[in-house]
Amino acid sequence: MAVTLSDIAAKVGVSVSTVSRVLNRKASDYRISQETESLILRAAEELRYRPNQIARGLRLKKTNTMGLVTPDVSNPFFAHIIKAVQHAAHGLGYSLVVCNTDEDIDLEVEHVNLLFRNRVDGLIAMPVGQRKEHFQDWLEKGRPLVLLDRSFSELQTSSVVVDNYYGARQAVEHLVANGHRRIAVIQGLPGTSTSVTRLAGFLDTMKAHGLPVDKDLIVGGDFRRESGYVETKLVLNREKRPTAIFAMSDLITLGVLQALEEEGLDLPEDVSLVTFDDFEFAPYLRCPVTAVRQPRELMAEIAVKLLVDQLEGGDKDRKQIVLKPELIVRKSVVPPRLEENWTSAAHVSGTA
Amino acid sequence: MAVTLSDIAAKVGVSVSTVSRVLNRKASDYRISQETESLILRAAEELRYRPNQIARGLRLKKTNTMGLVTPDVSNPFFAHIIKAVQHAAHGLGYSLVVCNTDEDIDLEVEHVNLLFRNRVDGLIAMPVGQRKEHFQDWLEKGRPLVLLDRSFSELQTSSVVVDNYYGARQAVEHLVANGHRRIAVIQGLPGTSTSVTRLAGFLDTMKAHGLPVDKDLIVGGDFRRESGYVETKLVLNREKRPTAIFAMSDLITLGVLQALEEEGLDLPEDVSLVTFDDFEFAPYLRCPVTAVRQPRELMAEIAVKLLVDQLEGGDKDRKQIVLKPELIVRKSVVPPRLEENWTSAAHVSGTA
DNA sequence: GCCCGTAGCACAAACGTTTGTTCTAAAGAA
DNA sequence: TTCTTTAGAACAAACGTTTGTGCTACGGGC
Numbered sequence: 001m002a003v004t005l006s007d008i009a010a011k012v013g014v015s016v017s018t019v020s021r022v023l024n025r026k027a028s029d030y031r032i033s034q035e036t037e038s039l040i041l042r043a044a045e046e047l048r049y050r051p052n053q054i055a056r057g058l059r060l061k062k063t064n065t066m067g068l069v070t071p072d073v074s075n076p077f078f079a080h081i082i083k084a085v086q087h088a089a090h091g092l093g094y095s096l097v098v099c100n101t102d103e104d105i106d107l108e109v110e111h112v113n114l115l116f117r118n119r120v121d122g123l124i125a126m127p128v129g130q131r132k133e134h135f136q137d138w139l140e141k142g143r144p145l146v147l148l149d150r151s152f153s154e155l156q157t158s159s160v161v162v163d164n165y166y167g168a169r170q171a172v173e174h175l176v177a178n179g180h181r182r183i184a185v186i187q188g189l190p191g192t193s194t195s196v197t198r199l200a201g202f203l204d205t206m207k208a209h210g211l212p213v214d215k216d217l218i219v220g221g222d223f224r225r226e227s228g229y230v231e232t233k234l235v236l237n238r239e240k241r242p243t244a245i246f247a248m249s250d251l252i253t254l255g256v257l258q259a260l261e262e263e264g265l266d267l268p269e270d271v272s273l274v275t276f277d278d279f280e281f282a283p284y285l286r287c288p289v290t291a292v293r294q295p296r297e298l299m300a301e302i303a304v305k306l307l308v309d310q311l312e313g314g315d316k317d318r319k320q321i322v323l324k325p326e327l328i329v330r331k332s333v334v335p336p337r338l339e340e341n342w343t344s345a346a347h348v349s350g351t352a
Numbered sequence: 353m354a355v356t357l358s359d360i361a362a363k364v365g366v367s368v369s370t371v372s373r374v375l376n377r378k379a380s381d382y383r384i385s386q387e388t389e390s391l392i393l394r395a396a397e398e399l400r401y402r403p404n405q406i407a408r409g410l411r412l413k414k415t416n417t418m419g420l421v422t423p424d425v426s427n428p429f430f431a432h433i434i435k436a437v438q439h440a441a442h443g444l445g446y447s448l449v450v451c452n453t454d455e456d457i458d459l460e461v462e463h464v465n466l467l468f469r470n471r472v473d474g475l476i477a478m479p480v481g482q483r484k485e486h487f488q489d490w491l492e493k494g495r496p497l498v499l500l501d502r503s504f505s506e507l508q509t510s511s512v513v514v515d516n517y518y519g520a521r522q523a524v525e526h527l528v529a530n531g532h533r534r535i536a537v538i539q540g541l542p543g544t545s546t547s548v549t550r551l552a553g554f555l556d557t558m559k560a561h562g563l564p565v566d567k568d569l570i571v572g573g574d575f576r577r578e579s580g581y582v583e584t585k586l587v588l589n590r591e592k593r594p595t596a597i598f599a600m601s602d603l604i605t606l607g608v609l610q611a612l613e614e615e616g617l618d619l620p621e622d623v624s625l626v627t628f629d630d631f632e633f634a635p636y637l638r639c640p641v642t643a644v645r646q647p648r649e650l651m652a653e654i655a656v657k658l659l660v661d662q663l664e665g666g667d668k669d670r671k672q673i674v675l676k677p678e679l680i681v682r683k684s685v686v687p688p689r690l691e692e693n694w695t696s697a698a699h700v701s702g703t704a
Numbered sequence: 705g706c707c708c709g710t711a712g713c714a715c716a717a718a719c720g721t722t723t724g725t726t727c728t729a730a731a732g733a734a
Numbered sequence: 735t736t737c738t739t740t741a742g743a744a745c746a747a748a749c750g751t752t753t754g755t756g757c758t759a760c761g762g763g764c
Binding site: 001002050051052054055057058063065072073074079080082083086087090095096097099100111113114115116117119142225251254257258261279280281283284285286287 | 410432447448451471631
Binding site for chain 3: 372404406
């Protein structure tokens with residue numbers, strides 16, 4: 001069906017190997033005459049020859065493809081990362097196989113296995129957390145891996161992440177500076193490095209200010225909207241309502257917004273809010289949200305660069321890149337109303 | 353490095369072909385003894401054999417991979433589509449190579465070529481528009497193609513789109529019913545089928561109501577935020593300002609919001625707004641936006657189904673699936689202020 | 705006239721599979 | 735005993751490349 005080297009060889013009347021060498025620009029190394037060379041080039045052009053990367057991959061043991069394992073393609077944060085990874089990879093001559101784990105560790109394992117079968121040259125992963133043996137296996141097979149956004153400190157491989165501890169401290173400092181003491185934390189998937197580190201940042205900040213931490217206000221099961229929604233609902237109906245919420249992802253914030261609306265609570269008068277992930281719509285919300293912005297594109301580019309360095313340069317060093325996030329202050333944090341601060345609040349049902 | 357069939361063969365003491373047949377569950381067809389079979393299965397397990405899909409692909413001329421060409425991975429609409437395509441493809445045993453064209457036709461051509469070299473089994477494309485020879489070539493090579501979201505009526509292949517004409521009519525009817533006569537249209541990439549059809553829907557609706565159309569109010573160059581921003585800026589500074597805006601994508605709307613904010617105009621008091629693509633944050637914006645919602649996930653699933661039917665069932669029929677969009681009415685459309693309707697407006701500089 | 709050097713290419717193996725065909729030994733039939 | 739059948743597997747080719755090595759013929763040196 002498709003045109004092969006031997007089609008060209010037949011047309012020109014030379015052997016397949018000669019054609020191969022010419023098309024790989026190795027004509028001069030094998031003293032192939034100018035004449036033969038141009039005949040072959042012309043024939044390849046005419047037949048619209050397109051090399052079969054599968055055959056090539058088999059022979060060369062290199063597919064020029066990398067895998068990207070993502071927790072949630074539809075999350076704007078990851079979507080931007082994917083776009084940037086795709087772009088960088090393409091620029092360096094690599095195709096990208098994108099996987100979606102849905103934060104499901106079993107699915108992640110399956111995808112990593114599949115990527116191995118497909119013999120992608122390297123892997124960029126934003127891992128679910130919890131388990132890491134599949135990545136360990138991957139590394140033991142001698143294949144490069146770069147962790148992105150989330151990492152395992154125990155894994156001997158490169159990673160590029162944001163300083164989540166710093167980011168969380170910035171966010172919580174901002175809340176505390178505005179007078180908040182009862183702060184609810186809606187975290188992401190508990191085992192994930194980003195959750196863990198951000199939570200540590202929260203706890204340390206509270207401690208630094210000598211503020212008590214109510215364990216009941218530390219909630220959340222994953223990074224998704226639904227989680228943000230139900231956890232907010234629950235936390236708002238506690239006896240002592242928090243005066244502020246620290247959300248660990250853009251989608252969680254989406255759920256928070258939905259819950260607040262349903263409860264008839266207004267941002268920021270009734271509750272203050274700080275979130276991780278600065279999404280595009282943040283400035284245009286009813287109340288523009290103060291957010292921790294991460295250098296998504298930069299992270300993605302570095303990850304690709306690191307991977308390709310390993311693939312092509314044979315750079316075996318384990319590099320740990322940490323970038324600084326930035327707190328974008330908008331309008332979702334104001335001082336709490338005094339009377340609410342310590343009242344047991346069967347909450348006022350709605351101003352809406 | 354990696355374990356191959358012959359490693360297993362050597363360990364068990366049989367030939368490669370026998371191992372292959374056993375692992376492909378064809379043992380009984382070739383009367384291989386139960387004993388040999390279980391020996392092989394055990395060995396494969398112990399050695400942690402993972403079939404090399406590259407070799408397999410070469411032999412079988414099937415890679416179990418499909419390509420997805422996307423205009424913009426970071427656009428929430430496409431991000432959701434990608435996620436759903438990924439999910440459906442994975443469910444049917446296919447890996448997904450994702451490309452990003454950035455609405456650049458040359459890049460699209462390049463990506464399609466690359467996908468061909470990689471011998472993906474089939475292609476799902478959300479094409480830029482403008483040119484289609486590369487898809488024609490693809491089809492002539494006998495490879496399946498499914499167009500998604502956007503289509504070419506001249507191309508003999510399956511497609512799944514939304515009824516953009518209907519969606520646009522719904523949107524514009526809503527504006528007209530609220531008393532708007534001067535409506536600005538910020539369209540996407542002019543050649544794209546979605547732009548063309550939505551524009552037709554707009555024009556026909558205006559005509560149906562006997563309303564004049566000011567060509568100067570039909571603007572826009574692509575589906576992105578920047579376009580929405582600058583076009584809104586320009587259109588708002590015309591002598592006769594429109595009383596409403598019809599935006600053709602979520603990202604355009606994002607740009608519109610930004611421009612409105614900068615101009616100190618309030619939604620919906622100063623300008624009404626209807627947009628295509630119902631994004632997640634739409635309900636939580638300062639002014640919740642009325643939007644045309646498309647069944648993204650369904651579209652994606654159908655596209656994958658269509659492609660796989662062609663790949664595996666050999667179904668050669670050209671199927672054209674058209675789904676109905678739905679207008680979600682929120683609060684961004686109100687009747688225009690009377691005095692504004694026909695005054696030349698050196699616009700009031702800001703209420704903010 | 706003979707040999708050697710070299711230009712210019714062909715040959716063949718290998719990458720890891722799949723699959724049509726062939727081979728071997730043992731069992732059963734005559 | 736001899737021939738046929740069959741179970742159980744091995745052999746080998748092919749997919750489309752790449753690449754180390756081998757081959758041939760011509761020209762020049764002596």
